[in-house]
Amino acid sequence: MANFVYIEDNEIKRYEDSLPENWKNVSNFHHAKDNDNFINSYGWFRVSKIHVEYDAKTQYISGYTYKITGKNVEETPNISDIIFPSLEERTEVFLRNIRERRNQLLSMCDWTQMLDLQETKSDDWKLAWKTYRQNLRDFARICESLEPIDDIQLLDWPKAPEE
Numbered sequence: 001m002a003n004f005v006y007i008e009d010n011e012i013k014r015y016e017d018s019l020p021e022n023w024k025n026v027s028n029f030h031h032a033k034d035n036d037n038f039i040n041s042y043g044w045f046r047v048s049k050i051h052v053e054y055d056a057k058t059q060y061i062s063g064y065t066y067k068i069t070g071k072n073v074e075e076t077p078n079i080s081d082i083i084f085p086s087l088e089e090r091t092e093v094f095l096r097n098i099r100e101r102r103n104q105l106l107s108m109c110d111w112t113q114m115l116d117l118q119e120t121k122s123d124d125w126k127l128a129w130k131t132y133r134q135n136l137r138d139f140a141r142i143c144e145s146l147e148p149i150d151d152i153q154l155l156d157w158p159k160a161p162e163e
Contacts, residue, residue: 001064004033005073006043012066012073019044040071050076058082087148094148098140101152105136109160128161 002015023029023042032038036046047066054061054077062080066073085093111117112129135158143155 002047002066002075004039004044005047005066007045007068007073008043010068012068015066036071045071045073047073047075050074052077052079054079090148094146094152095140095144097152098143098155101157102136102139105157105160106133109133125161132158132160 002017004016004019005012006014006016019030019033019039021028021030023044026032026042029039029042039045045068059079059081061077063078065076065078067076109129109132112133118126139158146155149155
């Protein structure tokens with residue numbers, strides 16, 4: 001989206017929001033923004049915006065098309081449809097995110113499985129950690145039947161035992 005364009009050989013060479021401060025040895029060129037004849041003489045043209053209606057819930061502006069007609073330059077937005085992911089794609093991402101988080105949680109408690117530590121801990125402590133780790137492994141399979149959500153932290157994840 002530009003407010004000014006520089007045209008050379010009937011082709012747009014630059015798109016700018018504002019005019020450059022200096023142009024072809026003219027200082028304070030940007031102050032001439034309201035004098036179309038002056039800026040046109042240096043190849044700069046004001047851009048006229050063409051308004052296009054679209055539904056922001058299902059469409060978006062994917063770019064702009066510029067049309068040069070004499071000393072007029074028109075900018076028209078290109079409207080594209082938003083492509084929403086299918087339920088299968090959302091489910092795939094949902095389950096992948098769950099497995100990644102599960103793997104992180106498992107690796108964070110790998111220390112509980114060290115042999116020398118296992119020899120010094122009570123059977124209740126070992127069982128609590130074994131159960132927690134198994135619950136984490138089973139969690140992704142349990143989630144396969146859930147409706148995919150964006151924030152997997154909202155799920156009721158297994159709780160780690162007290163250290």
